Amino acid sequence: MNLDIKTEHSKEEAILYIEGEVDAYTAPQLKEAIEPLTEKDGQLVTVDLTNVSYIDSTGLGIFVGALKSSEANNSKLRLVGLNQRVMRLFSITGLDEVIDIEEGKKEGTQ
Amino acid sequence: MADSYSLMQEQYRKILVTYLKEKNEQGLYYAQQFSKKVLENQISPEEVVSLHIEAIEELFPYMPEGAVDSFEFLLEVMMGYGLAYREHQSLRDKQRELENEINVAASMQQTxxxxxxxxxxxxxxxxxxxxxxxxxxxxxxxxxxxxxxxxxxxxxxxxxxxxxxxxxxxxxxxxxxxxxxxxxxxxxxxxxxxxxxxxxxxxxxxxxxxxxxxxxxxxxxxxxxxxxxxxxxxxxxxxxxxxxxxxxxxxxxxxxxxxxxxxxxxxxxxxxxxxxxxxxxxxxxxxxxxxxxxxxxxxxxxxxxxxxxxxxxxxxxxxxxxxxxxxxxxxxxxxxx
Known part of the structure; x- marks a missing residue:
């Protein structure tokens, strides 16, 4: 299955709208989309997961990598729109303590 | 190798003759068995065509000239297949090697x-x-x-x-x-x-x-x-x-x-x-x-x-x-x- 990634850029924020399942097969695609953004100094990177039904551990690894990259490059990573199953994964792994996460559907991103 | 080739040649001629004489299922079965053997012995497709040409020339010494030439033509066509076949062989060997390495690693992991x-x-x-x-x-x-x-x-x-x-x-x-x-x-x-x-x-x-x-x-x-x-x-x-x-x-x-x-x-x-x-x-x-x-x-x-x-x-x-x-x-x- 393919991942559908749309990126919107405003002045200081990049928003990635992800659709599909993030697993071992689609993870490289996500990595390619996120990583260059987190490498930009001062960049706010918001990842909208409203249309992501499932993430496996390889997928989680991409967010971990993005978090580390944002910390190293002084950018900021934020996840929004996580469904219950996806949120559970971030919460069990304790990643909700280290990554900025907003649960559920969000209108706008101000 | 030369030995096994002449052996194959002899065998091919025999099953071909049998088939031409009786034209039955049994003959086709021999053909299938033979192709397995050919694979086992890593004989390439164009070599099989050669086997066929040699057998045919022996069986029908007075073939029309065009027929003989057409076989030479087929041989040329099969060359490409042969190359692909050899590549397949070497990939298969490599894959087997990798598999062995993974097996070793897997058993090491068990420890x-x-x-x-x-x-x-x-x-x-x-x-x-x-x-x-x-x-x-x-x-x-x-x-x-x-x-x-x-x-x-x-x-x-x-x-x-x-x-x-x-x-x-x-x-x-x-x-x-x-x-x-x-x-x-x-x-x-x-x-x-x-x-x-x-x-x-x-x-x-x-x-x-x-x-x-x-x-x-x-x-x-x-x-x-x-x-x-x-x-x-x-x-x-x-x-x-x-x-x-x-x-x-x-x-x-x-x-x-x-x-x-x-x-x-x-x-x-x-x-x-x-x-x-x-x-x-x-x-x-x-x-x-x-x-x-x-x-x-x-x-x-x-x-x-x-x-x-x-x-x-x-x-x-x-x-x-x-x-x-x-x-x-x-x-x-x-x-x-």
């Missing part, structure tokens, strides 16, 4: 896992760990110290296959380097986390639950690093509770600390530790809910721990059509009644 479960008075322990493919990303570990306390770990390394297995060796060696005396679960995870954080790629991490069982007083102390929660079975109430331990996965932050939890284990109570391959079981109808796992455990809880885990595994494997998507590990530690 990372405990050969036997330590015997502890009053404890009944069952363990099952099955990789989805040859190499596993699940790890478990048992150690018994001089006071009879049992330390046990269950870990899931992100991803599967060879990279996960390489990462596992790091965990194994780090854990082997710890002193024999019991380490507090929280301290052990903090220690291990520093090793992992220093040594893994940015998008790698490891989840682990570490527990220590003191059979003298039947206390179970445990800490978790982002690991899938287990279950605690309360015998007196015949109920399952979630056995979770909050903590971030290993390899993220160098200075992570891990809370330590504690349970007083009563006779008949048992602890269930699992990898997420158990709860992330996917069937055609979606994911298996955690409640279905406890239902399965309940169904077999009268059995000894080892049989219990084996039965639960069998049922879950059946639900997935006997095709594991993720490595699977299930551990049960029961205080005997």
């Amino acid at each position: 990372f896992l405990p050969k036997e479960i330590p015997f502890v008075q009053d404890l009944d322990v069952g363990v099952l760990s099955v990789p989805a493919s040859k190499m596993s990303g699940d790890y478990y570990h048992f150690v018994k110290d001089e006071n009879g306390c049992v330390g046990l770990a269950i870990a899931d390394i992100i991803g599967k296959g060879v990279p996960a297995a390489l990462c596992m060796s790091m965990i194994k060696y780090a854990m082997d380097s710890y002193p024999e005396q019991r380490l507090q679960p929280g301290a052990l995870l903090e220690n291990l986390n520093r090793v992992v954080e220093q040594n893994v790629a940015a998008n790698m991490f490891i989840t682990m639950m570490y527990g220590s069982y003191d059979p003298r007083v039947h206390h179970f102390y445990y800490s978790g690093a982002g690991h899938e929660p287990g279950f605690y079975y309360n015998y007196a109430e015949d109920s399952f509770d979630e056995l979770s331990a909050k903590g971030v996965v290993l390899g993220i932050r160098r200075d992570s600390s891990f809370l330590e939890y504690h349970k007083k284990v009563e006779p008949g109570d048992f602890i269930v530790l699992l990898s997420d391959g158990v709860t992330e079981c996917r069937t055609d109808d979606g994911f298996i809910e955690r409640e279905e796992i406890t239902n399965l455990i309940r169904q077999y809880k009268h059995l000894p721990a080892q049989q219990l885990v084996e039965n639960v595994f069998y049922q879950l494997e059946k639900l997935q059509g006997f095709q594991l998507r993720d490595d699977f590990t299930l551990i049960i530690i029961r205080r005997e009644v």
Whole structure:
């Protein structure tokens, strides 16, 4: 299955709208989309997961990598729109303590 | 090689003659057998055409000139096939070589896992760990110290296959380097986390639950690093509770600390530790809910721990059509009644 990634850029924020399942097969695609953004100094990177039904551990690894990259490059990573199953994964792994996460559907991103 | 070629030549002529004479199924069967032999002896397609030409020229010495030439033409056409065939051969050899290497690595990985479960008075322990493919990303570990306390770990390394297995060796060696005396679960995870954080790629991490069982007083102390929660079975109430331990996965932050939890284990109570391959079981109808796992455990809880885990595994494997998507590990530690 393919991942559908749309990126919107405003002045200081990049928003990635992800659709599909993030697993071992689609993870490289996500990595390619996120990583260059987190490498930009001062960049706010918001990842909208409203249309992501499932993430496996390889997928989680991409967010971990993005978090580390944002910390190293002084950018900021934020996840929004996580469904219950996806949120559970971030919460069990304790990643909700280290990554900025907003649960559920969000209108706008101000 | 020359020998086997002339032998093949002789054989081909014989079956061809038989077929031309009798034109029956049996003759075609010989042809099939022959093609198997040709493959075994690594004879290329254009060589088979040569065999045919030689046989035909012998059988029909007065063939029209055009027919003979047409065979030469066919031979030329088959050359390309021959090249592709040889490439296929060499790829197959390479693949076999790789497979052998992976088999060696897989059997080496088996040595990372405990050969036997330590015997502890009053404890009944069952363990099952099955990789989805040859190499596993699940790890478990048992150690018994001089006071009879049992330390046990269950870990899931992100991803599967060879990279996960390489990462596992790091965990194994780090854990082997710890002193024999019991380490507090929280301290052990903090220690291990520093090793992992220093040594893994940015998008790698490891989840682990570490527990220590003191059979003298039947206390179970445990800490978790982002690991899938287990279950605690309360015998007196015949109920399952979630056995979770909050903590971030290993390899993220160098200075992570891990809370330590504690349970007083009563006779008949048992602890269930699992990898997420158990709860992330996917069937055609979606994911298996955690409640279905406890239902399965309940169904077999009268059995000894080892049989219990084996039965639960069998049922879950059946639900997935006997095709594991993720490595699977299930551990049960029961205080005997």
